[in-house]
Amino acid sequence: MPTVSTVNLTAPLLLLLLWATNPTMATNWLSLARLPRSRPVSGAAPCARLRGLTPGQVGVCRARGEVMESVRKAAEMVIEECQHQFRNRRWNCSTTPRGINVFGRVMNQGTVIIVVTYSHAEFPADTLSNSYSCILFSILNSGTREAAFVHALSSAAVAVAVTRACTRGELERCGCDRKVRGVSPEGFQWSGCSDNLSYGVAFSQTFVDEPERAKGLSAGRPLMNLHNNEAGRKAILHNMQVECKCHGVSGSCELRTCWKVMPPFRRVGVGLKERFDGATEVRLARIGSRTALLPRDPQVKPPAARDLLYLAPSPDFCHLDPDNGIPGTAGRRCNGTSRLAPDGCELVCCGPGYRAGRAEVVQRCSCKFSWCCSVRCQQCKNTVTIHTCRV
Template sequence: MSPQYSLRSLLLVILAAFSANASNWLYLAKLSSVGSISEEETCEKLKGLIQRQVQMCKRNLEVMDSVRRGAQLAIEECQYQFRNRRWNCSTLDTLPVFGKVVTQGTREAAFVYAISSAGVAFAVTRACSSGELEKCGCDGTVHGVSPQGFQWSGCSDNIAYGVAFSQSFVDVRERSKGASSSRALMNLHNNEAGRKAILNNMRVECKCHGVSGSCEVKTCWKAMPPFRKVGNMLKEKFDGATEVEQRKIGSTKVLVPKNSQFKPHTDEDLVYLDSSPDFCDHDLKNGVLGTSGRQCNKTSKAIDGCELMCCGRGFHTDEVEVVERCSCKFHWCCFVKCKQCHRVVEMHTCR
């Protein structure tokens, strides 16, 4: 075998490994911008995209910066929601960005897929409403007078466009494989659950018009929930996720609860196939940083408590000085002046 052929084979293996994980596109979050793309060939150089995503990139150059923002939203929200857990959504500079945790069919992977698809739908919809994209704008289907008697006006969020783009971009790998494997079905289900967290929680925002602030006329529009609320809802779904297995019903392969005593999951629930590791020990190969050195709460009995967070290894206690604002006073007009107070507190970190 020639050296050139060996190198080419190695590259193909590496590319196949990168493409094996449908969440590799999250690597876009590491970029400072995708909006500066000036040539379609640049899409080929974006790390983490499979070929069909590269094709979508070429057809939707202006949307790709919103996809990048969606990836950033997803990672930041994941890290916020799991800040007090053993696995805290820490990212790597390699693919996949969450390590091999997301290559297994765990609860953690379920959450990552859900929050990621929601992040893209949210960011693209927000870009539509703010006039950043030529391909979409406000939701033109929301108009006229509502059954409640108020006038639809303003810019309603075009969530239909954002969801459709998320389905096309995020789901593409599972769709291209025919969505027949258990993991493909799991990913597709959780992707849709993430988008449902936005779709099913759209809210109506209104503004009153009239003399002296009276509400003689009220105009309203549809708006997405804050992304923090989306994260909160998906975190609740993570805690109550259903363990499933694949079964064939007729000619269709579906996921059903592994325990027949559990009620069937809904489209909004998260599902998983495999048990999670305990995340106690450092395992960089699998993207697990372990809990050594993590801060813990000595008085808590929950997962953020030192006993559970430190996996029974014990913890160190140090006294540290913190500086806080104190003795704040309002001065007319109009500013608040505070003093700086120093105090010593105990900080507990896992061994």
């Protein structure tokens, strides 16, 4: 059920509400993934024509143009990883066919209905309507689990993509992390080219967090987005790995040199998906002179820095809702042999509304290793049972 609030209307509040019904999406930069590779994404003129960027992000684009190709790559990474992680869920990170809002209004789902009363003296009848008794505003910017996940994944993707470009020598302002030096407590020598994650994280904070900081930190949604953005970056830091090379006669490993590398982005996605499943619903509260997000349920412990936060329950995603970018689950494939798993037909199809059919698929079979060095397989046809949600 949506949250319902009643307020008395004044002229400034009316203007604020009219602004809030059309919020600027902080993730519109993901539309860079839609641009053809031949289109430049840096330089004063190209930056100004990138429709998905906020004015502040356009400024970052102009000042640090060499990084923008990595940002475009990050947008592609977000869509690919999101669709992989949610491939068996009702909401499967489906994208809109066009426009700068890649995931549709799903990123702003979570309806809050505000009932606004006003007096005839404040607003004459010809200003609003002849009835002038009340107005209903549906503000779709409360922030769901899905929005929390996409924000975390997006900030992580920018940090990863920029750091990779540093390591490959594609950026003039950064390279390997040379601060990792000396002998480790385990006795190996730090050397080689460690991933310069600090540079990637700093750029992610500058670019991804800019729309939230521009709005101010007194509202719930910017605070939620900033927390989840940082949780995404911490998911990389928590999973940093050490790679080593042995030195010595016949690889005896008398001496090891090691360096730090980022985890595969798939591991970051898996970790954030686990955080999504355990996300904490929060509310905006005032503590002294500042505002903060606290668990809505007082029995729930305060969330940690790596946890994901959301402000409003998600819709069920069962039925087609084009206005909000929800394709529904009709026609979706599901797992008919699993009842309680997320990909089970009863969950995906919102009840027992699914059907089974037979289909012929071509699969690799009878694979053999050939010296040296290839694997040769035959193509086999098999008939399998496919379950799909009823239309």
